[in-house]
Structure formats: structure tokens, C-alpha cells
Amino acid sequence: MTVTVVVADDQELVRSGFGMILDAETDIEVVAEAADGAEAVTAVRRHGAQIALLDVRMPGMDGIEACRAITAAPGCRVVMLTTFDTDEYVYAALRAGASGFLLKDVRREDLVHAVRVVAAGDSLLAPSVARRLVQEYASRPVRRPVAEAARLAALTARERETLLHLARGRSNAEIAAALTLSEHTVKTHVGNVLAKLGLRDRIQAVICAYETGLVVVGGAPEPPGTPDG
Structure with missing residues (x-):
């Protein structure tokens, strides 16, 4: 096409x-x-x-x-x-x-x-x-509005891990290697993250990860919790 x-x-x-x-x-x-x-x-x-x-x-x-x-x-x-x-x-x-x-x-x-x-x-x-x-983001004061952080509640622990890796700019193949999953499974997780958070693509996912406080510039990321799939 x-x-x-x-x-x-x-x-x-x-x-x-x-x-x-x-x-x-x-x-x-x-x-x-x-x-x-x-x-x-x-x-x-x-x-x-x-x-x-x-x-x-x-x-x-x-x-x-x-x-x-x-x-x-x-x-x-x-x-x-x-x-x-x-x-x-x-x-x-x-x-x-x-x-x-x-x-x-x-x-x-x-x-x-x-x-x-x-x-x-x-x-x-x-x-x-x-x-x-x-x-x-590094030039902005650290913030985590309740309304923004609450958006993450819809994600499973594995989906939160996936979002963390997206925020680091990793490809599906790199995420699959890091989480010991197949690329097909990672693609599914990425799709779920975008759908649940109402995001259009990976760039919006990166922005969301910073705005919700899941990733903090210059600091450690929020613990992703225990993987559940």
C-alpha cells in the first residue's frame, strides 16, 4: 500500500x-x-x-x-x-x-x-x-498530581513495567529481552497500556510516564510491583 x-x-x-x-x-x-x-x-x-x-x-x-x-x-x-x-x-x-x-x-x-x-x-x-x-522534565519541579497518578491504577504490574521500559526509549525487542517475554507478548502489553491510558502512541506513553511520576528524572523509578503476566 x-x-x-x-x-x-x-x-x-x-x-x-x-x-x-x-x-x-x-x-x-x-x-x-x-x-x-x-x-x-x-x-x-x-x-x-x-x-x-x-x-x-x-x-x-x-x-x-x-x-x-x-x-x-x-x-x-x-x-x-x-x-x-x-x-x-x-x-x-x-x-x-x-x-x-x-x-x-x-x-x-x-x-x-x-x-x-x-x-x-x-x-x-x-x-x-x-x-x-x-x-x-528535568527542568520542572517534581510533581505527581493525584488525578495523573490515578491513571496508572488500571494497569497490571507487568503493564507498568512495560510502560517503564517505554519511557526509557526501548523497542519491543529490547523490552522482551529485559522481561524474558516474547515480542508478541510485549506488543500485547504495549497495546494494553495505550488502550487503558487512552494514549495514541509510544511518545504519549513516554510523556505519561513522566507526568504521572512513574519515572522521575534524576531519581529511581517507582517500583513496578510483582509481575502478574
Whole structure:
């Protein structure tokens, strides 16, 4: 099945370059290019695109606002692009619903891989962006609102362990090795975590783990309890 993509960047050479890279793949089709967020939102809706590749900083409607508008309705997932891994908008973009975040100096093969991964329903963060997310929480006072922490009550002990590993950025294969489980079982646990907590993908799971206090930056994680499956 062909993955349809809208590429948005206010620099024509940048967006056309990314477009050419993606269009060269037999399973990916760039259906439109956009110079700002508003054009991107319109293009996604007009073409029913599955992926929107958005620059964070664009004139008028920026990538954050466009991401929020696009992800408000099902059907299209967002991969954000930025020039610097210290971009202050990283956290805002993830909260707006982005499923992937890459630097603009991303290698050709990594860009294509990111589009395929996100189109398949998973999420992807460049390692430096993941560090930025942790730094965002490290700069905040430790908090654990009762309402947030109570969300975890629906999880089994094993599902809480799985969430801990997700928060550390581990893949299903790595989680399976750590918990001595099959990848199929881990995939089931991940799916249960997302469903029970009302989360869209692994990135939201990472954010949830920090916001609920399950993981504390600079401290030991909350004991996961006795595994029960």
C-alpha cells in the first residue's frame, strides 16, 4: 500500500528536497507541498494524506499549530522537522500530537524509515530529541498530581513495567529481552497500556510516564510491583 505524504517547509529547496527523496520510494507518494502550516492543513484534508512532514518554524501558522489541527481528526499522523535539537518547541510539538520528530540533517534512509514507521502506527524520536524531552522534565519541579497518578491504577504490574521500559526509549525487542517475554507478548502489553491510558502512541506513553511520576528524572523509578503476566 502506498503511503501518501504532505511536505511542509517555508524553504522551497528544503521541501522539494525532502519531497524528491520520499517520492523516489515505490511505496511513498508526496501528494502535495506546502509553504506554511495553513497550506499544510488544507493539503492534508484535500488529499486525505496519511503523513504530514512539518517544519516546526514556519510563517503564519507554524508547525505546532498545524500539527494540532491535523491530529485533531483521525487519519493523518505527523512527523516534525527542525534544524536544531535544542529547539524549544520539541515538547510542545509532542504534546500537540506529533508521532515523530527528526532533525533536518537526517540521513536519506532515516527519513524514509521514519515515514514508514509512523505510517505503520508507531512513533519515532531522534536520540537527541529524546534527550531534549527528558531535559524538559528535568527542568520542572517534581510533581505527581493525584488525578495523573490515578491513571496508572488500571494497569497490571507487568503493564507498568512495560510502560517503564517505554519511557526509557526501548523497542519491543529490547523490552522482551529485559522481561524474558516474547515480542508478541510485549506488543500485547504495549497495546494494553495505550488502550487503558487512552494514549495514541509510544511518545504519549513516554510523556505519561513522566507526568504521572512513574519515572522521575534524576531519581529511581517507582517500583513496578510483582509481575502478574
